[in-house]
Amino acid sequence: MKTIFVKKADVTDEIIRQAAETIKNGGLVAFPTETVYGLGANGLDDDAVNSVYLAKGRPADNPLILHISNLEMLKLIAKDISPVAKVLMNVFWPGPLTLVLKKTELVSDSISRGLDTVAVRFPAHELAQKLITAADTPIAAPSANISGRPSPTEALHVLEDMDGKIPWILDGGSCDIGVESTVVDVTGDYPIILRPGKITFEDISDLFPDTQYDQHLVAEQGEIVAPRSPGMKYKHYAPKGEIQILSGELLDIQQYIDKHLTEKSAVLTFTQYKIKHKNIYSLGNINRPEEGCAKLFSHLRTFDTLGIEKIFAVMPDKRGVGFALYNRLLKAAGGKVINL
Numbered sequence: 001m002k003t004i005f006v007k008k009a010d011v012t013d014e015i016i017r018q019a020a021e022t023i024k025n026g027g028l029v030a031f032p033t034e035t036v037y038g039l040g041a042n043g044l045d046d047d048a049v050n051s052v053y054l055a056k057g058r059p060a061d062n063p064l065i066l067h068i069s070n071l072e073m074l075k076l077i078a079k080d081i082s083p084v085a086k087v088l089m090n091v092f093w094p095g096p097l098t099l100v101l102k103k104t105e106l107v108s109d110s111i112s113r114g115l116d117t118v119a120v121r122f123p124a125h126e127l128a129q130k131l132i133t134a135a136d137t138p139i140a141a142p143s144a145n146i147s148g149r150p151s152p153t154e155a156l157h158v159l160e161d162m163d164g165k166i167p168w169i170l171d172g173g174s175c176d177i178g179v180e181s182t183v184v185d186v187t188g189d190y191p192i193i194l195r196p197g198k199i200t201f202e203d204i205s206d207l208f209p210d211t212q213y214d215q216h217l218v219a220e221q222g223e224i225v226a227p228r229s230p231g232m233k234y235k236h237y238a239p240k241g242e243i244q245i246l247s248g249e250l251l252d253i254q255q256y257i258d259k260h261l262t263e264k265s266a267v268l269t270f271t272q273y274k275i276k277h278k279n280i281y282s283l284g285n286i287n288r289p290e291e292g293c294a295k296l297f298s299h300l301r302t303f304d305t306l307g308i309e310k311i312f313a314v315m316p317d318k319r320g321v322g323f324a325l326y327n328r329l330l331k332a333a334g335g336k337v338i339n340l
Contacts, residue, residue, distance in 0.1 A: 003163050005155070008171040011127065019168045020134035023048075028055060030144040030158045031131050032172030033123040035096050035181050035197070036151040036297070037158050038067065038141030039166065040131065043077070049110040049140050055165045058147040064111050064140045065098050065119040065181075069132035077118055077138055079104050085186035087207060094124040096177055096198045100185040111140060121181055127172045143180065144169075150237050150300040150332070153178050157301055178294035179324050185214070196324040198290070239300040241266075241308045243333035247315040248340030250275075256340055257312050264309040268299060268329075273314055279306075283314075289322035296328060 006015055019029045026048040029040045039056065041048040043066045052064065068074055071089075074081075078101035085099055103111075103118035112118055120138075123129065132139050143151040144158045152158045155171035162169065182197030182204075190210035193201055205211040241264075246253045254275055257267060266279035270286035281299045284291025303311055313333070316325045330337070 001164055001167065003159070003166055003169060005159055005163075005169045006171060008155075008173050011170050011172065013130070015170070016127070016130050016134050019170060020131055020136075022167050023131070023135040023137070023139060026051070027168070028052060028166040029131065029168040029170065030152075030155075030162060030166060031128055031141070031170045032155070032175055033067075033125045033128045033141075034175060035123075035177045035179060036153055036175050037144040037155065038128070038139075039144035039158075039162070040067070040135075040139040040141040042135065043067075043111060043138040043140035044106060044108075046108050046110045049108075052140060052142065055162065056142065056145070056147045058142065063113045063115060063119060064142055065121050065183075066107070066111060066138040067128065067132055067141050068120060068122050068138050069129045071122075073132075073138050074120060074122075077104055077107050078102060078120055082186055082188075084189070084191055084208060088184065088186060088191065088204070089122075091207065092199055092203075093122040094129070095122070096124070096181040097121065098181045098183040098195075100183065100187060100194065102187055117185075117187060119183060125172065127170065131170070148238055150239060150297040151180060153294070153297050157298070160301070174294075176294065177290070178297060179328055182324070196327050198293070198321060198324065200320045201323065202320055237297065237300065237328050237332040238334070239303045239308070239311065239332065241303055241311050243311045243313055243329070243336065245313045245315055245329055245333050245337045246340060247337055252340035253312075253314060256338065260310070261312070262310065264307060266303055266306070266308045266311050268296075268311060268313040270314060270316070275314075279308065283316070283325070286317050286322075289316055289320065289325045292316060292325045293321060293328075296325065300332060 041052045080102045098121040107118045146161045153175040182199040183195035185192040267277045316322045318326045
C-alpha cells in the first residue's frame with residue numbers, strides 16, 4: 001500500500017473531503033488532535049475498526065475511543081448520560097477529555113471489547129473536527145503508532161510507524177499537549193479518573209469533590225483483567241532502550257548517573273537539575289509539567305534514532321498535569337523506579 005503523506009500547507013478542504021471518503025469506505029487516516037496523532041477509522045464499521053488493531057498490532061482486548069465533532073453524534077453511541085457527564089461535557093468539551101459512557105446498540109464489541117460502555121471524546125483540534133464532520137460518523141482513533149511505542153506528536157512520527165500500512169497521513173503540525181486525553185468514567189454518581197492527562201484531578205474535583213482515581217491507576221500493580229479504557233493494562237510508550245526513573249536528591253541522582261552512564265545512555269531531566277552528561281534532554285521546568293508532556297514522546301523517539309540503550313529519567317513533580325507526565329514515564333519504564 002502506498003501512503004499519501006499530505007504536508008500541513010497542503011491540507012485543503014478538498015484533501016479533507018477525500019480523506020473522509022476513505023474513512024467512509026473503511027480505510028484508515030492518521031490525523032492530528034491537540035493531544036497526539038490519531039489513527040482514524042469509521043467507528044461504526046467493524047471491519048474498519050479491526051483494521052486499526054491490525055495496523056497497530058494492538059492487543060485485542062484494549063478498547064478504543066470514539067471521536068465526535070458534535071453532540072448529535074453522541075446520541076448515536078451513548079445513552080443514559082448522567083448529570084456528572086453533562087457538566088464535564090459543558091466545561092471541558094471540545095478538549096482533551098474522554099468520557100466513559102453507557103453505549104448504545106450501534107457500538108459493537110470491536111470498539112468496546114465486551115464492555116457495556118464506550119469511551120467518547122470531542123477533540124478541539126480544527127483539522128480533527130473537520131475530518132470527523134466530513135466523514136459524518138464517529139471516528140475510532142487510538143494513537144497512530146505501533147502498539148507499545150511512544151505516541152506520535154508529529155506527522156513524521158506517524159510516517160515512521162505507519163508508512164505503507166495506511167492510505168493517508170494528514171500533517172497538522174506539532175500536537176500542543178503531547179500526551180493522550182484524560183479518561184474519566186462517568187457512569188456512576190461521581191467521576192473516576194482512569195487515565196490522567198491535561199485535564200487534571202484538581203480540575204475535575206473542583207466541580208465534583210468526590211472525584212477519585214481508579215484503584216489500578218493509583219496502585220500501578222496487579223493485572224487488570226478487562227481494561228476499562230485505553231492505557232490501563234499494557235506497557236505503553238516505550239522506546240527500545242531501558243528507562244529508569246530516578247527519585248531522590250539531586251546529588252544522589254547525579255552520583256547514580258555518573259556510576260552507571262555509558263556512551264549509549266541519555267538523561268531526561270528538568271531545567272532545575274544541572275546534571276552533567278553529554279546526552280541531556282530537557283523536559284522543561286519541573287514546575288510547568290505541560291512542557292514535559294509536550295516534549296516527552298518526541299525525546300523517546302529520538303533516543304531510538306540515536307541507538308540509546310539506557311535512559312535515566314528524573315522523577316517529575318506528580319501534582320496536577322505532572323501526574324500525567326509521571327504516568328507516561330512509568331508506563332514507558334515498565335514500572336521501574338529507583339529510589340535513591
